[in-house]
Amino acid sequence: MRMAVLSDIHEGLNRKNTGADIMAILKKWITSYSPEVFVIGGDMTAGTEKSLNLLNQLQNACPDTRLLFVHGNHDVYSENSKAAYEILLQFPGNLGNGPVELNPDWVVIGDGGWYDYTFGVEGFTEEQFSKGKFNDFTWPDKSLAHWLKSDQAATTRYLEKLEGWLCDYQGKNIIMVTHVVPFSRFILKKNDPSWDFFNAMMGSARFGELALKYGVKKYIFGHIHTRYHEQHNGIDIVCNPLGYYPHEWNSATAEEEIFSTIKVLEI
Template sequence: MKIAVLSDIHEGINRKKTETDIFAILKESLLEQVPDVFILSGDITAGPDKSLNLLKRLQSELPKIQILYVHGNHDVYHEDSRVAYHTLMKFQGNLGHGPVHLNSEWVVIGDGGWYDYSFGEKEFTNEEFTNGRFDDFTWPDKIHANWFEKDEMVAEKYVAKLDAWLAEHQHKNIIMVSHFVPFKYFVHVKNEPAWDFFNAMMGSSGFGALAEKYRVKKLVFGHIHTRYHEEYRGIDCICNPLGYFPHEWTSELPQQEISSTMKIIEI
């Protein structure tokens, strides 16, 4: 079985910056690779309605590919992110609906997740992370995402939900998926306070702990716009973002960037 993995397409921003139809190129690339499953680990575009629309279009135009999705932070930008979450659940392949069995051995379990400051650098306080401001920069989620509770609580609920699903399927081969980063190992510490401050908003060690506890085979995530595919703590970890044009891309050409970035794994 062939599984394609990609995250952080940021369709709106990349379409405007490249002045090309990113959606059409993505579709073309999938038609070339013909995977059985496409795992999209969040940040499709900004706002739930636009993200839902793109997901539905992609699935209806590629009916032979099973699209599985978790939301990113940009996908839940809304005056009420709880409403955004439910809007995105209108997509059948949203992993928030529950575990998806690929065959008798493999199951995909995931949800977007959130961050809880567990990757925060020690020189800052949780109160500072709650404010989310360093110098004159405010973390955009603090303005555009609205959960009406503390980030730590939001993350904790996702961890609890995934814990239950993973426990039920622990004897299967599990592919766990989140948007947010599960291990601090994958977060860059630059020793520049203006960068390192925002590491608190990269993910939660709770997700990594679950992956280890249930010995998941593969762990797919996104959010940090750095590409990784390596074994860490016995888990095949895949972070495969498209990221922002041009500074995070290796090619000037969207066709080339998308098709070369699309990760194909076999199970």
């Protein structure tokens, strides 16, 4: 079984900045390669209804490929992010609805996840991280996502949900998916506080702890716009973001970048 992986499509910004029809390119890729499963790892676009519509359109256009999705932080930009989270569950392939059994051996378990500052560098207080402001820059989620509870409490809710599902599927080959980062190995430290401060908002080590506790075979995530595919702690780890045009891209056109970036795993 072939499973395609891509995250951080950021459809709105990349369409505006390239002038290309990003969704048409994705549809073209899926139609030519027809993988059985396509995992979209969050940050489809900014705004819940837009993300939901794009996912439904793509799934309807490509009925032979099962789209699986976890939301990113940009997908829940809303006055009420919990309500936005619920709206996105209307997409049938949203892993927040529950585990998806691919076959008798393999199951996919995931949800968007959030961050709890476990990747925060030393020298800052929890209060500073919760305000998310360093010098003149405020982390955009602080003004655009609203959980009506702390970041830590939002993260804990995901951890509890995921652990319940992981527990149910012990003994299966598990592919775990979150938008946020599960291991500090993938957090880039620049020894520059104007960068490192925001590492607190990249994910949570507790997702990685869950993956190890339940012996997951593969872990797919995004959020950081750096691509990785490696073995780490005995887990096949894939972080495969499209990221922002132009500075995070390697190709001149959207079609070249998307076609060369989508990763296909053989399950």
